[in-house]
Amino acid sequence: MAEAKLHVSFQTIRRDPAFAPVQSVIQSWAAGLLDRTGEGDKFVKEFQSTFNSAMWELYLNKALIELGFEVDFSNTAPDFCVMTKAGYLFNIEAVISDRTIGGSGAGNPSELDFKTRSALKLIGKLNDKVRLYRGVNGKKTPYSSLDHVREVPFVVAIAPFDSALSLTQNNELINLVLFGLGAPSHNADNFGRQESISKIQKKVGTDIDVGIFTNNSFKEISAVMFSTTGTFGKAVIESGIDRLVRSCRYRIIDRQDPRARNAAWSPGDSYLSLGPLGFLKRRRWEWGSDISGMDVRICSSTAHRETHLDGLHVYYNPYAQHPLDPKIFGPREITHNFYDIASNQSRQDHPDGALVSRQVHEPSKIALTRLLQSDGFLP
Numbered sequence: 001m002a003e004a005k006l007h008v009s010f011q012t013i014r015r016d017p018a019f020a021p022v023q024s025v026i027q028s029w030a031a032g033l034l035d036r037t038g039e040g041d042k043f044v045k046e047f048q049s050t051f052n053s054a055m056w057e058l059y060l061n062k063a064l065i066e067l068g069f070e071v072d073f074s075n076t077a078p079d080f081c082v083m084t085k086a087g088y089l090f091n092i093e094a095v096i097s098d099r100t101i102g103g104s105g106a107g108n109p110s111e112l113d114f115k116t117r118s119a120l121k122l123i124g125k126l127n128d129k130v131r132l133y134r135g136v137n138g139k140k141t142p143y144s145s146l147d148h149v150r151e152v153p154f155v156v157a158i159a160p161f162d163s164a165l166s167l168t169q170n171n172e173l174i175n176l177v178l179f180g181l182g183a184p185s186h187n188a189d190n191f192g193r194q195e196s197i198s199k200i201q202k203k204v205g206t207d208i209d210v211g212i213f214t215n216n217s218f219k220e221i222s223a224v225m226f227s228t229t230g231t232f233g234k235a236v237i238e239s240g241i242d243r244l245v246r247s248c249r250y251r252i253i254d255r256q257d258p259r260a261r262n263a264a265w266s267p268g269d270s271y272l273s274l275g276p277l278g279f280l281k282r283r284r285w286e287w288g289s290d291i292s293g294m295d296v297r298i299c300s301s302t303a304h305r306e307t308h309l310d311g312l313h314v315y316y317n318p319y320a321q322h323p324l325d326p327k328i329f330g331p332r333e334i335t336h337n338f339y340d341i342a343s344n345q346s347r348q349d350h351p352d353g354a355l356v357s358r359q360v361h362e363p364s365k366i367a368l369t370r371l372l373q374s375d376g377f378l379p
Contacts, residue, residue, distance in 0.1 A: 009051050009232055021239035029062035029235070036073040050098065051232075052161040057094050059230035059308075060157050066308050067329070072148075079157075081148055084328050090153040092225065093129050093143075097121035097162045116200055119173045121162045123208060126177070126218065129156045133220045144220070153222035153324040159230060170248070170356045171313055171335075174226045176200075178315050179339050179346045180211025196344075213339050216319040223324040229311030233360045237306050244277075245297075245304040246371050247358040250350045251284070252292040265291050271377055277368070278303060279377055294356065298371050300363070309333040310355040 006014075013019050013026075034043060047054035057079060064071055064082060072081040080092040097118065133154060135142020143149045160173070175181040175194075182195035199207040212218045236243055253260050265284055272280045277300045284293035297304075314329055315337040326336055336349040361367040372378040 005049050009055075010048050018241060019236075019239075021241050022235050025235045025239045026058060029058040031061070031065060032071060032073060033058065033061045036076070052098055052159075053094075053096050055232055055235075056096050056157070056159045056161075056230060059227070059234060060092065060094055060225070062308055063230070063312065067331070075146075075148055077146070078143060078149065078154070088325060088328055089148075090155060090222070090324060090328075091143075091149050092155045092157050093132070094157045095125045095129055096158065097125050097160050115173060115176075118160055118162055119176050119200060119210065120202055120208060122158060122160065122173060122177045123210065123212070125158060126156060126212065126221065126224070130218050130220050151322065153320070153322045154220060155223045155225060155324060156221050157225035159227055161231075170228070171226065171337075174224070174313070174315065175337075175346070175348075176210050178211070178213040178224060178317075179337070180214055181346060213315065213317045213319070214344070218317065219319045219321045221317055222320040222322050223317055224315040226313040226315065227311050229306075229355055229358050233358060234306070234308065236360050237301060237304065237358075238308070241301065242363050243301040244361040244363045244367055244371070245299055245301050245358065246361065246375075247297050247304065247306070248356040249295045249297075250292075250352070250354045250356050251282075251295055252290055252350065252352050255286070255289055255291055260291055267291070269376075274299070279372065279375075281375055281377070296375055298368070298375065298377075301360070306355060306358065307331075307333055311358065313337060 013022055036043070043054060043057070047058075060080065061071070064080060068085050070083045072083070075081045078091045078093040080094070081089075082092060083089050133143040133149075135144060143154065158174075172183050176197060180197050182197050184194050196211075198209065198211055200210055202208050209217070213224075237245070253265055259265070264282065267284045267286050269284075270282045272282070274280055279298040281296040282293065283296070284291055309331050310333045312333065313335045314324075314326070316324060316326060316339075318339050318341050326338075329336070332351050333354065335351065335354050338347045338349075339345075340347060361371065369378065
């Protein structure tokens with residue numbers, strides 16, 4: 001492939017000797033994936049040129065291996081035809097919301113513009129996949145007509161890569177798209193409250209429905225798998241190369257738990273130095289019967305710990321025509337997200353310590369200073 005067509009991340013892996021260990025990690029993620037009928041050459045070209053879509057499939061492939069699932073690659077579609085150890089069958093179609101080809105993510109949008117645009121891209125990609133399942137626009141072989149798809153759960157695995165800000169987000173936008181939830185309030189008088197949102201504006205006079213799992217409009221999609229951490233950064237972390245890492249983890253504890261009396265759970269913000277290259281910001285709130293919050297850690301990659309499944313969410317569609325069994329995803333790192341039709345409320349089972357976001361940076365003084373300033377360690 002011509003040099004000009006190579007993705008910048010692929011060029012980094014190929015050219016920079018420091019990234020040599022990352023190559024072997026990525027190769028281990030690919031086990032079996034290139035055996036998919038008629039897909040090997042196509043996948044390699046996508047990895048070299050568009051990169052992110054292939055990276056997401058590689059991440060998912062390794063996640064399925066970690067979960068102990070088997071994938072039948074003899075079928076050309078959907079992307080992963082999965083069987084658990086107990087013989088439970090389901091299918092996964094992978095997709096990303098990427099930047100426009102040749103674009104840079106629209107410069108420096110406001111936070112509101114970024115969130116609106118990113119949510120619209122997520123909705124658009126999910127709509128594309130449900131159309132693929134239904135067989136609209138003259139598609140001769142819709143997924144719903146395939147024997148291995150027809151009567152089993154159909155899952156869409158989606159990740160955002162549409163902006164430089166995409167990997168800094170948590171699950172706020174997918175909550176909006178699937179459950180119609182606004183960002184939780186941090187105000188003392190209505191802490192934790194999430195506004196119910198039914199539409200967002202695409203352009204003046206054009207509204208797009210959100211909360212697609214609060215009705216039967218997307219009943220063909222059994223569940224959505226989502227992550228902002230199943231990225232090239234995950235491979236960098238697993239390779240062990242020297243990098244600066246900024247991570248955010250969700251924290252929660254019952255107020256009656258004896259451990260809640262520890263200073264680490266005291267309400268408010270606290271900043272700790274854990275050595276020459278280790279910084280921790282704790283943020284805690286009292287919320288009903290719990291104390292919740294987050295830990296933001298800035299450290300060297302040598303001190304950072306993260307599993308492959310850290311940061312993975314599964315959202316279950318209560319209107320699914322073929323519901324996905326939540327019990328198949330056992331590891332505690334995975335966050336399970338449900339919507340109760342009777343009460344019109346979501347239930348998000350975040351385990352304590354769940355990875356919310358993570359970014360890797362060049363290990364330089366400039367990068368460290370910028371991170372410390374943005375998180376309030378420095379003025």
